Amino acid sequence: MAQVTLRNLVKDYDQTPAVRGIDLDIADKEFVVLVGPSGCGKTTTLRMIAGLEDITGGEILIGGDVVNDVPPKDRDIAMVFQNYALYPHMTVHENMSFGLRLKKLPKDEIRRRVAAVAGILGIGELLDRKPKQLSGGQRQRVAMGRAIVRNPKVFLFDEPLSNLDAKLRVHMRTEIKKVHQKVRTTTVYVTHDQVEAMTLADRVVVMNAGLIEQAGAPNDLYHSPATLFVAGFIGSPAMNITGCALEEAAGALRVRLDGQVSFPVPAERTARYRAYAGQRRLLFGLRPEHLTEMRPHSVANQCPVEVTPEVTEPMGMETLVFFSVNGTEMCARTNPAANTQPGVRTQLLADLNHMHLIDEASGRVL
């Protein structure tokens, strides 16, 4: 049972700000992922929760108690490191039981707890091996086992999968999710991989330049990004974003990307956008899956657009089509059966129900 609360948390390294005041409430049993580009302060935040970094300002509460000056060993947390940090001279069993032995628990209880956790993680056969005799995935499991066996209030994960190859990473991602479903413990997980963030999190916290850009459920972040940064960071391939002008004619709004391409703004958004018509520098955003091959359409606000594809990338289940509008490369996800060819002028269908309008100066999504 533990909530984690960050209040106006600040960290400076020799005058250089790394974390510039973040507020976050993490509920008991919640799986929160901090995601952002390198240098955004996510790992620093995690290390401050762990007690491995002093904090410059603000407060950290674990289970309702301020732990600003509590050393790591008394915070009742467990951490899984990017490079596993297994003790090389100890067997798997000794690695996993190290914390319990320090607490001087009875031997048979230690044995029982290690065996139970090893069972959950499927490493029961490896208990007598040394870390160097294990593969990357096995080491990762042992590192997780060492954390779980202590039954802490909070799990902290610091990019635990980034040292694994792509296939194993996807596999371990599922494993971590399964483990969290079995061992429901409050978890803070740091990654730079937005796919990992989306798939694992109850709530994703996108960080940039030491601040929280947006926090929310994965799908909310994906469909309703609050800022330009989040819009561009979440989603792969990334959202198409290009400069645009908002024109008003006869009570209706049009988004103009360049001389040829312009779209009508859905009527229900007219009121929301009207104030921005014709004045500020605006950006238009539309995800690749909302730009498809031409097909019969009856839904409102779907609009054909004629483009010349420059490159096509067949992915099997879909074909990515790249073209330029207004000097910006755009991407569409099309049905392979449409057989779009590079250099051949073709019609695509834009679904403007999912468009975003972004104020370039403030970076806010309007």
Added chain:
Amino acid sequence: MSASLRKERRSALVWSYVFLALFAVVFLTPPLYMFITSLKTSAEISSAKLPWWVFDPTLDNYSALLTSPAYLTFFRNSALVSVAVVAITMAISIPAAFSLSRMRFWGSGALATGVFLTYLIPETLLFIPLFKIFAFVQDWTGIELMNHWWILIVIFPTLTVPFCTWIMIGYFASIPKELDEAALIDGAGYLQVLTRIFLPVALPGVIAATIFAFTVSWADFLYPMAFATSIDQMVLPAGIVSTLIKGDVFNWGQIMTAALLGAAPPLVIYAFLMDYYIAGLTAGATKG
């Protein structure tokens, strides 16, 4: 392609053996010569016969030394000094290296450099000031520090501690930071991080430092020569030279025997610790 690669490899191997053989000859000839000489009588040594062959082998030199109370005293003194120096050196160097490599505190960087600079001061420069200090201490307190074998236990750490600290800073610094962070989170204090993580993982470094400290205190010649004058207070290197060279008479057979026997303990220690020293214990700690 593969043929030329094999050829290249072969020639590299041949040259390695050539140089290894050369080094082996250069380094093993003196001990071999000592061994041959130790089996000769003084008469045979001074005769002009072939020096690389023993015509009348004898163990007289060995039995003379091993029954000589003076030689056995040197041996005992050397052993006590070396063991004590190794213990004191480790007791100081290990915590020093740990704190200098891991704890950031005011002046830690300067202190680490200072430790290294201390080692750069040659011992020949220090023995006269040390002599003055001992005389001063005796004047003021009446405690006689000169001419006692145990004073070497106080002096030798000034030579061994800086170097041993320096090697172990290097070894400790190579231990991934996450390892101690993991231990701290697992509930260990700094002392437990040192004893349960650092010492086992950096064992090769600790052993290297032990070997160094032992060798220095076992083999150092200048300080024992300068600070001990009575026969019963001497250690091996100074004792051999003081007792077996009488005026201009060199008792070569016994000198060689004494030196050979004196070299045995370090040799035995090397042989035992080498395996640990070479074994790379850090493999598998992190990815890599």
